[in-house]
Structure formats: C-alpha cells, structure tokens
Amino acid sequence: xxYSFPEEVLxxxxxxLSSDKDRNxxxxxxxxxxxxxxxxxxxxxxxxxxxxxxxxxxxxxxxxRAVKIKGKPHFADFNLVPERWGAYVYPWIxxxxxxxxxxxxxxxxxxxxxxxxxxxISKSFxxxxxxxxxxxxxxxxxxxxxxxxxxxxxxxxxLRESEVEDLSGHWLSHFPDNFTSLVSLNMSCLGSEVSxxxxxxxxxxxxxxxxxxxxxxxxxxxxxxxxxxxxxLVEFGTGACSTEIRTDIFSNLVEAFSGCKHLKSLSGFWDxxxxxxxxxxxxxSRITKLNLSYATVQSPDLVELISQCSNLKCLWVLDYIEDAxxxxxxxxxxxxxxxxxxPSDPYSAEPNVSLTEQGLxxxxxxxxxxxxxxxxxxxxxxxxxxxxxxxxPNLIRFRLCIIEPQAPDYLTLEPLDTGFGAIVEHCKELRRxxxxxxxxxxxxxxxxxxxxxxxxxSLAFAGDSDLGLHHVLSGCExxxxxxxxxxxxxxxxxxxxxxxxxxxxxxxxxxxxxxxxACKLLGQKMPNLNVEVIDERGPPDSRPxxxxxxxxxxxxxxxxxxxxxxxxxxxMDEDGALxxx
Amino acid sequence: MDxxxxxxxxxxxxxxxxxxxxxxxxxxxxxxxxLVINGKRGYTETVDLKLNLALKETGKEENSQKxxxxxxxxxxxxxxxxxxxxxxxxxxxxxxxxxMAVQKRNSEGGGAAASFVKxxxxxxxxxxxxxxxxxxxxxxxxxALGKMFSSFTMGKCDSRGMMDFMxxxxxxxxxNGSDFVPTYExxxxxxxxVGDVPWEIFVGSCKRLRIMKGTEAIGLG
Numbered sequence: 052x053x054y055s056f057p058e059e060v061l062x063x064x065x066x067x068l069s070s071d072k073d074r075n076x077x078x079x080x081x082x083x084x085x086x087x088x089x090x091x092x093x094x095x096x097x098x099x100x101x102x103x104x105x106x107x108x109x110x111x112x113x114x115x116r117a118v119k120i121k122g123k124p125h126f127a128d129f130n131l132v133p134e135r136w137g138a139y140v141y142p143w144i145x146x147x148x149x150x151x152x153x154x155x156x157x158x159x160x161x162x163x164x165x166x167x168x169x170x171x172i173s174k175s176f177x178x179x180x181x182x183x184x185x186x187x188x189x190x191x192x193x194x195x196x197x198x199x200x201x202x203x204x205x206x207x208x209x210l211r212e213s214e215v216e217d218l219s220g221h222w223l224s225h226f227p228d229n230f231t232s233l234v235s236l237n238m239s240c241l242g243s244e245v246s247x248x249x250x251x252x253x254x255x256x257x258x259x260x261x262x263x264x265x266x267x268x269x270x271x272x273x274x275x276x277x278x279x280x281x282x283x284l285v286e287f288g289t290g291a292c293s294t295e296i297r298t299d300i301f302s303n304l305v306e307a308f309s310g311c312k313h314l315k316s317l318s319g320f321w322d323x324x325x326x327x328x329x330x331x332x333x334x335x336s337r338i339t340k341l342n343l344s345y346a347t348v349q350s351p352d353l354v355e356l357i358s359q360c361s362n363l364k365c366l367w368v369l370d371y372i373e374d375a376x377x378x379x380x381x382x383x384x385x386x387x388x389x390x391x392x393x394p395s396d397p398y399s400a401e402p403n404v405s406l407t408e409q410g411l412x413x414x415x416x417x418x419x420x421x422x423x424x425x426x427x428x429x430x431x432x433x434x435x436x437x438x439x440x441x442x443x444p445n446l447i448r449f450r451l452c453i454i455e456p457q458a459p460d461y462l463t464l465e466p467l468d469t470g471f472g473a474i475v476e477h478c479k480e481l482r483r484x485x486x487x488x489x490x491x492x493x494x495x496x497x498x499x500x501x502x503x504x505x506x507x508x509s510l511a512f513a514g515d516s517d518l519g520l521h522h523v524l525s526g527c528e529x530x531x532x533x534x535x536x537x538x539x540x541x542x543x544x545x546x547x548x549x550x551x552x553x554x555x556x557x558x559x560x561x562x563x564x565x566x567x568x569a570c571k572l573l574g575q576k577m578p579n580l581n582v583e584v585i586d587e588r589g590p591p592d593s594r595p596x597x598x599x600x601x602x603x604x605x606x607x608x609x610x611x612x613x614x615x616x617x618x619x620x621x622x623m624d625e626d627g628a629l630x631x632x
Numbered sequence: 633m634d635x636x637x638x639x640x641x642x643x644x645x646x647x648x649x650x651x652x653x654x655x656x657x658x659x660x661x662x663x664x665x666x667l668v669i670n671g672k673r674g675y676t677e678t679v680d681l682k683l684n685l686a687l688k689e690t691g692k693e694e695n696s697q698k699x700x701x702x703x704x705x706x707x708x709x710x711x712x713x714x715x716x717x718x719x720x721x722x723x724x725x726x727x728x729x730x731x732m733a734v735q736k737r738n739s740e741g742g743g744a745a746a747s748f749v750k751x752x753x754x755x756x757x758x759x760x761x762x763x764x765x766x767x768x769x770x771x772x773x774x775x776a777l778g779k780m781f782s783s784f785t786m787g788k789c790d791s792r793g794m795m796d797f798m799x800x801x802x803x804x805x806x807x808n809g810s811d812f813v814p815t816y817e818x819x820x821x822x823x824x825x826v827g828d829v830p831w832e833i834f835v836g837s838c839k840r841l842r843i844m845k846g847t848e849a850i851g852l853g
Contacts, residue, residue, distance in 0.1 A: 129720035397722045
C-alpha cells in the first residue's frame with residue numbers, strides 16, 4: 052500500500068524523476084505524495100513569467116536549486132513586441148534572494164535583466180554556478196563585472212544572443228586570480244574587446260573549461276594562443292577571422308587546432324577569409340555541430356569544409372551554400388539531424404544565390420536522420436513539399452520561410468496547401484511548424500486533422516477566414532503555443548474556442564481582425580486567462596468596439612492580471628471594466 | 633512580377649550606353665526620371681532614402697512600430713531589388729541582419745551601402761564628410777583626412793606633415809604649437825580615440841569623427 056512507504060523511501064524514488072511531467076503526475080496521486088514531491092523538487096521551469104508569481108513558486112517549492120524562466124512571446128525576436136512591454140526579472144530575483152539562498156542556476160530567455168538584478172544575483176547566492184541569459188536585454192557590461200567579481204563558484208556564463216550595452220571589455224578582468232571553476236563561457240554577443248591577457252590567464256587557470264565562444268573582437272591571429280591553453284575544449288567559437296592570411300598565422304592555427312582532440316562544436320567565423328578554413332580540417336571528423344551562419348563564404352569553400360565532417364549532426368549555414376552545397380551535404384553527412392539555412396540578403400527581391408527548394412528536397416532524401424529544419428528560400432512548390440514529407444516522415448520541427456509573403460507554388464501558381472498538408476499527414480511526430488507562402492483555409496483543415504502532436508504553430512499572411520483558425524484550435528490536441536500575424540482571423544473562431552486557450556501556454560495575434568469587443572468578451576468568459584490588448588493608438592475604448600485591436604496576447608495564468616503593464620497594454624477583466632496600468 | 637522585371641532588364645540593356653545621366657557619386661544615375669540599377673552605391677543611396685532599410689548596422693529602425701510599417705518603392709514600373717518591407721518580415725533576428733549588412737558592405741568592397749560620417753577639425757571653418765567604406769584600414773583613412781584638411785594647414789605645414797602625424801599618432805607640434813588627435817563618437821555616444829579597435833569594428837561603430845586639439849584630448853584613451 053502506498054501510504055505505508057516511509058517518506059524517505061518515496062523521496063529517494065522521486066529523486067530519479069527529472070522530467071517536470073513525471074513530477075507533476077506524481078504530485079497528483081495523493082496529498083502526501085504532493086507534499087513529499089514539492090519538498091524535493093530542485094528544478095523549476097516557468098514557460099511564461101506571467102503565468103505564475105514568484106511567491107506562488109516559492110510557496111510550493113521551497114528547496115529549489117535551479118530555475119528557468121521565459122518572458123516575452125517569441126515574436127519579440129522580430130520586433131513585433133513593443134519596447135517596455137514587460138518580462139522584468141527583478142521581482143523574481145528579489146523574491147528568490149530571500150527564499151532560495153542555495154540557488155545555483157538561473158536560466159532566462161527573452162527577459163529584461165538589469166544590472167541591479169545581476170548584482171543582486173551575484174551577492175545573494177553563495178553557491179551560484181550557472182547564469183544563462185538567452186535573448187535577454189536591459190543590462191550592461193557593468194552587471195557582468197558584478198557576476199565575475201562575486202560568483203566564486205561560477206561554472207557557466209552564457210549570454211547567447213542577448214543585447215548587452217557594451218560599456219567596455221573590462222568586465223572580464225573582474226574574475227579574481229583564484230577563480231578556476233569556469234566550465235562554459237559564451238560572450239559572442241558582446242562588441243567590446245576584452246583584455247586579451249586577462250582572457251589568456253582566465254583560460255589557463257580554468258582546467259575544466261569545455262565551452263568557449265569568443266566575440267568578434269578577438270582576431271584570428273590570437274586564437275592559436277587561446278587554443279593551446281585549452282586543448283580540452285569541446286565547443287569553440289572564434290572571433291572575426293578577417294585578418295589578411297599570413298603563413299605564420301595559418302600554421303599556428305593548424306597546430307593549435309590539431310591539439311584539440313575533444314572539439315565537437317565550432318562557431319563564430321565572422322568575416323572569415325576562406326583561406327583560414329583548412330586550418331580546421333584536423334578536427335572536422337569529430338565535429339558534430341557547425342555554425343557557419345556568420346560566414347559569408349561561397350559554396351565551394353563551404354563544401355570543402357563540410358565534406359570532411361562525416362559525423363556532422365547539426366549545421367547552421369547561410370544560403371551561400373546553395374543547392375549544390377546542400378547536395379554535397381546530403382552525400383557526406385549521413386548523420387545530419389538538424390539543418391538551418393539563413394538568408395544572406397533577406398531584403399532583396401531578386402535571389403542573390405542559387406538556393407531553391409531543390410536543396411532542401413535533396414537533403415531530405417539523402418539524410419535519413421534529418422528531424423529539424425529551418426529554411427529560408429525564395430521559391431517553393433507543392434511537389435517539393437510532398438517529396439520532403441514522403442522522404443522524411445521523422446521530421447519533428449519544420450520551419451519554412453518563403454521570403455515573399457503569400458508566394459504561391461512557383462510551378463503551378465496554386466496555394467501551398469497540399470504541400471504543407473502532406474507534411475502534417477506524413478510527419479506524425481511533428482511538434483513545431485512554421486508556414487509561409489500562399490495558403491488558404493484548406494491548409495488549416497489539414498493541420499487540424501493530422502497534426503495531433505503539434506505543440507507550436509507560427510503563421511503569417513495565411514488563411515481566408517475564421518474557419519482557418521477554428522480548424523487549428525479545435526483540431527490540434529497538443530497545441531501549446533500559437534503565434535499569428537497578418538491573418539484574416541477574427542472574433543468567431545476565437546470565442547468559439549475560448550476553452551481551448553486554457554489548455555495552451557499562449558496565443559499571439561497581431562494585425563488580424565479581432566475586435567476590441569471580442570477581447571472584452573473573452574476576458575469576461577475566461578477568468579483563468581489574461582487577455583491583453585496591445586495597442587499603441589491609445590485606449591481601445593476611445594474607439595468603436597468593432598475596431599480590430601493591433602495586437603492580442605492571451606495566456607493562462609494563476610497570478611491574475613499583471614501589475615507591471617506599460618501604458619499601451621490593457622488586460623480585459625472579468626467584470627468587463629478596463630484596467631489601466 | 634518576375635516577367636516584368638526580365639522584360640524591363642532586356643529593354644535597359646540596349647539603352648545604357650546612349651543615355652545621358654545625372655551622375656551621382658559612385659556612378660548611379662537617374663535616367664528619364666527612373667531609377668537605374670547601375671552603380672551599386674548610387675542606387676542604394678536613393679533606395680536607402682526611401683526605404684530606410686536595415687542595411688545599416690543595427691536593426692533599431694524597426695523598433696519603433698507605431699503603425700504597421702509598410703514602405704513601398706515609389707516607382708512601380710521598375711523592378712527594384714528592394715520590395716515593400718513589412719515590420720518583422722522576413723523573420724530574421726536583429727543581430728543576424730546587422731551581421732549580414734556589415735559583411736555585405738565588406739565583401740562587396742564597400743559598394744553596397746555608404747557609411748558617411750561627418751568629420752570636424754577644431755579650428756576649421758566647415759566640416760567634411762567621408763565614406764568609411766571607401767577605406768580598408770586606419771592608414772587609408774588617415775591619408776584621406778590628411779589630404780582633406782591640408783588646405784587649413786597650408787603655409788604652416790604641408791599635408792604630408794599632417795599625414796605623418798596622424799599615421800604615427802604622435803602629438804607633434806603641427807599647427808600654432810597645438811597638437812591634433814583623431815577621435816570619434818561611437819554608437820553609445822562616447823568619444824573614443826581612433827585606432828584602438830580593429831578596423832571593421834571601428835567602421836561599424838563610428839558615428840562621426842573629430843580631429844581634436846591635443847590640449848582637449850587629455851583624458852581620452
């Protein structure tokens with residue numbers, strides 16, 4: 052019988068449960084299991100910082116060691132969320148500083164982090180080990196100085212893709228001379244040059260350093276010296292590699308790389324002069340991840356490098372690779388799981404490279420393990436999509452961006468409904484999908500019918516009517532995140548599927564046809580949702596109710612309406628009254 | 633739309649050599665009131681004015697989004713290489729846009745987009761402008777600045793004297809016993825000494841240049 056197990060035994064068993072899903076399930080069995088589990092949960096993941104409050108988290112889980120929090124909606128990456136929208140981390144840090152003195156890990160994504168927050172982190176948690184700020188903003192290099200100076204046991208400092216106000220490179224010099232615990236450092240987003248000698252010394256005294264992503268300011272002629280001090284590196288990101296090629300630089304680099312027997316991942320390569328690439332050939336056969344998305348190198352040079360990477364699992368590259376390069380990829384890299392092709396010139400109407408749908412079709416045919424795709428191109432056809440779907444039913448993530456909005460099948464001039472329909476029909480494990488091109492309501496019918504495991508869907512310039520949105524909301528059983536821009540979806544589908552929104556993390560709709568009146572109604576009907584209208588034209592009730600709102604962000608929450616709204620966000624309250632910020 | 637551009641291009645090929653042009657710097661021209669896709673820099677200067685494209689370093693232009701920001705080319709009959717641009721589309725992150733803009737500028741030898749900055753010299757009656765993309769290194773830039781401001785030092789020192797000073801960044805007695813130091817204002821609004829950072833990074837962050845009197849430059853660098 053369950054109730055005869057002593058607590059210690061249950062706690063011991065629960066310690067083996069790492070997934071949140073399992074721990075949540077365990078918590079629902081009975082009250083005593085709930086109690087035991089909540090005291091021994093060490094890691095908490097909060098997918099939406101406004102879905103729950105720091106106080107609620109702390110009350111339920113008093114002994115947390117690691118926290119991961121996400122803030123702004125994904126479309127913030129493309130400047131669709133206005134500045135000052137929110138996602139401030141300070142209230143979380145300040146609450147945790149009081150209640151989690153043994154906190155070791157803070158990982159944040161798309162949050163606003165101030166120097167004040169960083170200083171508080173550096174002073175509040177004696178055993179602090181991991182700070183990861185992904186796509187965050189609001190802090191300066193002064194905040195980094197606090198972290199460097201005070202976090203004596205720091206293992207990871209990862210600033211990937213954050214916008215940091217770069218006052219100087221001096222922050223790195225704040226790591227004390229007896230600081231040796233660094234395992235991972237990602238400073239690739241920073242602009243300023245750090246003191247090179249401080250960097251060398253830091254690397255020399257941290258024997259466990261496995262990950263080092265430099266910033267652009269570190270020139271290629273200095274890389275050899277760093278690599279020689281850290282031959283144990285597993286992940287390495289270069290700085291700019293634009294110095295005119297010289298034999299001594301090159302041969303030093305060759306020697307240094309050949310000493311790195313554990314290197315699995317390479318990145319950086321800003322402005323890389325192609326002649327430097329062969330310096331890396333000695334490590335290529337062990338490389339599993341290669342990020343060449345900052346390298347403006349032409350296809351033949353890319354192919355030379357890639358053809359040596361027989362164990363490549365993940366490739367990020369610019370469209371300079373072209374169809375020919377992708378063909379080579381598909382023949383040399385049979386273990387490829389993830390491919391991302393970024394546009395070198397996204398704003399040009401004419402193609403500047405010879406990259407078409409054919410490249411993706413070829414890779415889908417040649418790489419049997421391919422499961423994750425992000426692909427920017429200028430033309431697509433239903434035939435190609437159908438081929439991709441048939442070739443790769445094991446796809447999990449498929450994000451296609453045809454650069455011209457509403458571009459039809461370039462062969463038949465039809466919508467791309469059947470093509471994407473084939474994707475969702477064949478790829479039964481698909482979890483993430485981004486659509487583009489000319490699409491009618493029909494594609495949503497296919498999605499609602501087949502995409503039963505789909506968790507995240509991104510739409511732009513697609514569909515004809517509310518029916519499209521209705522198909523998605525009523526059919527996609529696993530849907531957690533839906534983000535929509537510039538689609539003719541309005542009130543009816545939204546209100547008819549209001550209950551669905553409580554089963555999802557969030558819904559974003561901008562430049563659609565949802566009226567203010569419908570937003571108010573939704574807010575009234577659904578007390579467990581925050582229905583936030585974002586409108587920079589002024590208070591929505593200064594306009595007729597039938598007017599569409601600019602942007603709508605709906606998310607489930609147990610924390611009630613948020614108190615930190617800026618003046619262009621309104622929460623639709625249950626009693627129908629406007630809440631001003 | 634592809635059809636129209638191809639036809640149009642065919643037309644243009646025949647006319648190029650015989651048409652009179654107003655010459656914009658870099659060879660771009662205005663022909664019959666139409667935009668000519670000719671000297672890259674001239675064309676995109678015009679386009680830049682109209683479209684305020686994210687060819688410049690930061691994606692900050694897109695941060696202000698009061699209305700849906702739909703900007704279209706004025707002349708529809710010409711297939712411009714830069715079509716109507718919508719906020720946040722295509723979905724490329726700002727840091728990728730900046731990187732590609734800078735790299736494009738560098739890889740095309742400065743042909744794609746101009747990066748003009750004002751240059752002031754203490755004591756000179758007027759300012760000048762330089763396109764930083766025209767130079768590959770600090771040496772190049774110093775040479776050009778020396779020539780540009782030599783007229784103000786004529787009679788007291790020749791342009792080579794000025795150039796030597798700047799190349800070596802010595803605080804020499806050049807003009808009336810005062811020293812000159814090249815400085816620049818960066819993206820953050822701070823005044824920095826020219827020459828500390830790699831050239832490409834300087835080009836990306838320099839907003840204006842000021843050739844300061846040495847007496848005022850104490851405290852910099």
